[in-house]
Each structure stands twice: as C-alpha cells, then as structure tokens.
Amino acid sequence: MQDEVGRTMLQLTKQNHATIEKTMSAVNDKTITFLDNHLLDPTGPNEFWYNIETLGDINQADEILNRWSSDGTGYTLYMMNREEKRTLFDLSNKDTGFIYFDRGEELPAWTAQAIGKRGAGAFRLIRSRDGLATVSFARSILNTQNYNEVLGFLVVSRLEVLLKRDLLSVELPEHAGIFLFNDQNELLMQAGTTDMPAESVPESARQDRPGYFFAGEGGDRWLYAHSYEPLYRTNLVYRVPLDSITGGLKSFQWVIMALSAAYLALVLLFVLYLLRMIVKPLHRLVSITKIYEPGVPMDMGGGALLRSDEFGILYGSFMKMTRRLDRSIEDNYLMKLRQQETELATLHSQITPHLLYNTLDSIYWYALDNGNTEVGEMVMDLSILLRIGLSKGKTLIPIGEEAEHVQAYSRLQMKRYPDTFEVHWDIEDATLAYTTPKVILQPLVENAIFHGVSGMDGEGEIWIRILRVNGTIEMTVADNGFQKVDAERLNEIVRGEIEDAGYGVRNVHKRIQLHFGEDYGLRYEPREGGGVKAVINLPLHEHVPNDKDRRSSR
Known part of the structure; x- marks a missing residue:
C-alpha cells in the first residue's frame, strides 16, 4: 500500500512538474517573440536599442518593455554600451525597463551563466536593487552576424507570480512541502511548509531521474517524490508526512481483517458442505477404477448417473470412456490381424520383382555369351535402376545406393546419346552412409540431359557432386547447356507457385521436406560459365538398416 501511495504521489509530482515546465516554456517562447519583434532583424540588430540617449528614447524603450510585463512579471533589457552612449539619467537604479552595461563595468554573476547558455535561457535567482531575490529567466542576446558577440541580456523577473500559481494548484496535507530547484541546486520556489530549509532536502531527492522513497526524520516517516525535467534541468520535490496519507488506512485495514475472518469462516463451512457432496460419488468412482481392466467385461450397474450435477456427469462420462476403451482394444486387435494379412500380401507381391530381376540377369548372361557386351551392360544398368527404384517399398535409402542408381541411369543415357555429352x-566417400529419399537425383540428371546438353554435338558436360558442406549433405547437378535458363522461374516451379510444369522437380522438393522439414529441399541457381545448377540440401542422418534390410542382405 505504501508503494502504491508512492507511485501515486510520483505521478502527481510529474503532472505538476509538467504544468510548471509548460509555464517555463511559455516564458521562453515569449522572450523569443520579443527578440524577434523588437531587437533582431534578419539583416542584423535593430539599431534603436544601441543608440538610446535621450529621455524620449528611454521612455519609448521602457514603454515597450512594460507592455510585455502585463502578466505581473518584469521585463528588463540590459544592453552592452558599445558606442559609449551617455544618457542624461542614471539607469543603474532601475529594476525593470531599459538599462546599459557600460564598457569596463563589472557584470553580475548571473550574466556569466547566461552567456554559457549560448543564446538559450536559464532560470535563476537574481537579486533586485533592494536586495530581494526573485525568480528570473535570463538569456543572452547574440549578434546574428557574429554569434561570439554578446549584445546584451533579456531578463524576465518576478516569475514567482506564475510559478506559485502552478505550485499551489495542488492541495497539500498539513506539514507537506514542495520545492523547485534549478540546475545550480538553487531553490527557486517553495510552497507548503516553511519550517524546513531547502538544505535539508536529501541529495537523493535531487537526481536527474524521477522516483520516490521513504525516509525517517525526527521520529516521523516522510514520503519524498521527485521529478526531473531535462528541458530546463529543474527538480520538483514533494515532501509529505506518511501518516497524513496512510493514517486512515490503518482503521480500514482492521475492518478488512474482520471481514476477511468472517468470510473465511463462511468459506470453511461451504467447503465442508462440498466435501460431503463430493465424497460419495468420488468414492464409488474410485472403487470402479480399482476393479476395472480394459477389455474385460464388467457389470457396472448400467452406468446410471447418481445425480444430474457435475459429479454425476463425471461418473457417467467415466462409464462411457470405459466402453469406448473396450471397443478400441477390440478394434486394435482386428487391425493387427489386417496388418498381418497386408504383410503376407506384400511378401507375395515381392515375388514378381524377384522374377523380373532373375529374368534380366538371364538376359545379361545371354548377351555376354553371345559377345554383345554393350547390350549386357545396358541390361545390367536397367536391372540396377529397377532394383534401387523399387527398393522393396522403402522410401529412404543410403546415398551410396542413390549414387549407384543415378550412375546406371547416366550410363544408359550416354549409350542412347553416344558422343553427345x-x-x-x-x-565424397564419407557421404555414402547417410540417408536420402530415393530417386531424387535421376529427375535432375534427366532434365540436364533433355533440356541442357542433348543437342550440343559432343560439347555437353554434366557435373554430379555429393559433398558435405557446413554440416549438411549438398548434392548438385550442373550442366553447361547453351540455352539461357531463368533460375528464378525454376525455383517458383519447385515451390509450387507455377503448377502447370515441373512435376518431377516439385515431387523431389516435396519428398525431401516431407522427410526432413522445410529447412531442406531443392533449389536452382545459375552456373558460372553458362547453364544451370540444381542444388539439394539434406541433413546428416546416418542410414540405419531395418529388419527387412537385414533379412534381404542375408
């Protein structure tokens, strides 16, 4: 509760500080308007203010400054007497209006601070001729033709008239105080309590960031909330006795504690009632749970609901769940029977590929016996294509088998297109033991032959690489085809953005992502020197033979 009070008081401090900052900005803007309207022209300084000598000139200047002092503040214009004008009257005793600083005259201390602002303004405590300190806004007037030359100073005094209105806009508790400091740690304004000097405000309350804290002083607890505004580097500090805020909360806390005790007693009675209503259905539900075995028929009283409330519904839902579980066990048993039948059918279907391999093997030896070695080699390559392409129904094979498959395909095509490419x-030998989806290189090599090098009269070249690159397997199929290829359009076909072409390469890309995720797949890119390059990325997954592989190897 104290932290909440602190945050609320900090928010109030920030809002009040924003109001004060708005008033300060209005004073700053008004001085800029004054300088623009009366003192500085686009071509340079207004010569009127540097040649004042006569009583009429002084009265005219004072009249202009008095018009700007209509809100209770006082405007004073100090001009550097560069031309050593000699007025008939002593201007040094004036508090407002027009005043000369004669050449060689010692300037007040506040002028050095104003000069250091380089034309910007600063809020300071400046003592008047009668020795009273007043909150003032002082800014140096620079020559627009030479910013290193100070022409004078514009001072707006008696700003406490405006700032006190902002400070007193917040009603404070008794003994509370508000303190406004500038960037020189001068106390510009103070409201509320007057029995606390500004020096006793802790340094931790005059920081360049907002916050709040609690401090003990003289046996009492105080809340300090402080706000910092960077525009004019001012600190606003609220000092509030904590008892004045939280005193009424103590009695309120006792009322809350009494009501909480009564509420707790009612809750306990209600819990006892709920326990009585819950124990009976839960006890029966636990008893049935202990004796129930999935798949074993059991008489559970027809599953009638004990009550129509939530626990009766829970009991009935449990009965329905047991019946669904019994049916699931029965369905699972039937599914296993069907799976065994499917495995038998699969074993039977493998007889036909085996017969085909034996027949191709017979043709191969027949061709060799008759001296037709080239036909025999083509039959052997065809046998390799069929054996690896079928792969006994497997979808993932070692990279070594994939390489053997595409080599056999390449040899067949080179015999089909002799002396063409x-x-x-x-x-890389280390890649052969890793896993790949089957038949992913053959469609790429087929495209490279038919769309790239088949018509190049012996100048066609195809490069097939399988390497480990940056923790992945990279397979590339590149050709030096003479036709210009749009690699971006090929990638759109691979991604499925163009649906009426490229079924083979899109199938390769989808199968890779189906097995290994969207981080892997197929892409096309132009080949340096002409042609196109297809790149496949696969993860480093070692191939683990399954039981079928082991039986076939035996």
Missing part, C-alpha cells in the same frame, strides 16, 4: 563425378 560427358558426365563428371565428385562423390
């Missing part, structure tokens, strides 16, 4: 291989 060459294939260069760069396969």
